[in-house]
Amino acid sequence: MFDTAWSLANPVLGVDACKSGWIGIRLGQDVTAHFARHVADLVAETEPAIVAIDIPIGFPERGRRAADVEARKLLGSRWSSVFLTPVRTALTEPTHERASAVNRELAGEGMSMQAFGLFPKIREVDAWCRTAPCRVVEPHPELTFRQMAGEPLPDSKKTWAGLEHRRGLLADQSIHLPADLGEAGRQAAPDDVLDAAAVAWTAARVASGTALSLPDAPAEFDDFPVAIWR
Template structure:
């Protein structure tokens, strides 16, 4: 993490959770980050400084059509992740994400993808959260350079000298202590105090959410310092001008 308080803005690493959004936030001048829960993404943005950098584990930028297995960012990062590739969901075109039912989403996805593909239930459950961020970024173009998409498993890979995590965070829906410990060790190497993860997660979030928000905070600091790259290297933008890229 960045430690020169005179040069950095507020930083937030964010993940979706049952309660809404979980965020590790480090305000300029603070000695350590604090963990917060927000019910709405817009409230989180409003709570931070006007120059805050926010790294969030949620797809940002929705193309009109999908060519191949998901958006360009998803296709770009999968080859790095080995056994963790299944953590990268294929997000469909904007028309499908904006659908009001699973059946409608599948129908729209089939119409806007090549090869034609329906929507997974896991991806469908993300759509309300995706649209929360989308609406915020449509309303305020100034947020787009500093609210960036990250993917936790790819972030851990980038912070671990290009090596993907060997163990999953969850097994059969339950938190895997070995997977959590592996990721805490990586975070510790990047100056995130491992004691931050000794307490139970807040209500409405799991320990996997806490860990994912933490690695996103590290990536927010790296992004603020100009140390991240975009995947793909030359990202497109959607019809609203929102970049379609994962940062890592």
């Protein structure tokens, strides 16, 4: 369960990208939603002890990250929701064609236009997290919801059934999202809000020492251990 007594003194923040910036769900004295154009501003506003942000943190020089491979295995039929992290060199390329070619050369596969479209946010987090004022971890919402449910979820978060299932899982953890989320509710899609709330729960688990990582013992490093938390 979400430990509200712990959270009073040690707020945490779950963050997900949305079309116009970043959506954050803060677990503290209560559950609050926040929006900012830049992740650094979101964290400065909310002052969390730990941030869990749904974006790749740590990049391979070649091949795939073990964290991504293990996450896909654990999610079963939901494997496609795991973003296969590009090699670091690809992030410096200005076009999808060039980035995909570099990734194909060093990782054995290209990348979608959708993945390339995330590059600005990936670069933003990559630069920010190295000087962040608090601990920053990488979660994955579908892994987090799987952890809550004990099994992969049957329905996509884009469906009504999937959305309601995820809201119920959050409520079971005492994370009740208010109807009025202010600017965050106007800027973020419903699934962005749910994902941010889910990874806020992961942040709380990291803080309490109950979170699990993929891999169990990270062996890859990119200035810090590369792992996905849940």
